[in-house]
Amino acid sequence: EIAYYDGTCGTCSSLCQNSLNCSGDLSYITKTTRSPCSQLMTNCSWNEQPFDCCSYFLPLQTEFGVCFSINSANTVRTQQAPKLLFSLNRTTGPGKVVFSTKEKLNLYLHSIDDVPTINHPKLEKIIVSKNRRGSEVQWVFKIQEIYNDPLLKTLPLQQRDCRFPEEKILQAYNTYSYSGCSVECRALHQERLCNCTHHLMPKISGVKTCDLDGIICLSKYSNELRNP
Numbered sequence: 167e168i169a170y171y172d173g174t175c176g177t178c179s180s181l182c183q184n185s186l187n188c189s190g191d192l193s194y195i196t197k198t199t200r201s202p203c204s205q206l207m208t209n210c211s212w213n214e215q216p217f218d219c220c221s222y223f224l225p226l227q228t229e230f231g232v233c234f235s236i237n238s239a240n241t242v243r244t245q246q247a248p249k250l251l252f253s254l255n256r257t258t259g260p261g262k263v264v265f266s267t268k269e270k271l272n273l274y275l276h277s278i279d280d281v282p283t284i285n286h287p288k289l290e291k292i293i294v295s296k297n298r299r300g301s302e303v304q305w306v307f308k309i310q311e312i313y314n315d316p317l318l319k320t321l322p323l324q325q326r327d328c329r330f331p332e333e334k335i336l337q338a339y340n341t342y343s344y345s346g347c348s349v350e351c352r353a354l355h356q357e358r359l360c361n362c363t364h365h366l367m368p369k370i371s372g373v374k375t376c377d378l379d380g381i382i383c384l385s386k387y388s389n390e391l392r393n394p
Contacts, residue, residue, distance in 0.1 A: 355390075360380050
């Protein structure tokens, strides 16, 4: 429950305070428990062009902890990895990413600026079990792009009631998105309630990371924190 904290920790106030020692660095416990990218997936390809999974599925800080995201504006590409052209059009036809899983995974579909959240749309997330011989999961989706009139940028924020990705106001992410804003709002609400954010949250300057007592405090407000 500590390594995969999702807002509640039933054992934190029972086992941890009675029979187990959970007083250490919760972030360290998480790092030593959860698997790195190389132990999660293999055999990656884009339109039958093989690529090294962990050179392109890069670490992304989320409220679930570190996820691995491809083509995200909020990750940093390693210099060693050659840039792949993950694009498609009427000539190339539909694109296809294929990979094999080594462990049970939660997969989230999101735009280049967005991040996974605990309020992620149900149709944009699936659970994939460890690959068994002869079994596979197909996830088919269609992208519908929305274009804004260039004059929209001339309107004040209060009038258009939305932000552009480059209007950076978030500490945790490189670009603005509604999901990124939701994560940061939830983190700040956690601080207001318990004077800290849980150990999986992206780090925000000036905000403490919770110890065990803080996690117990946050668990009491789990329902409220899902919709801050």
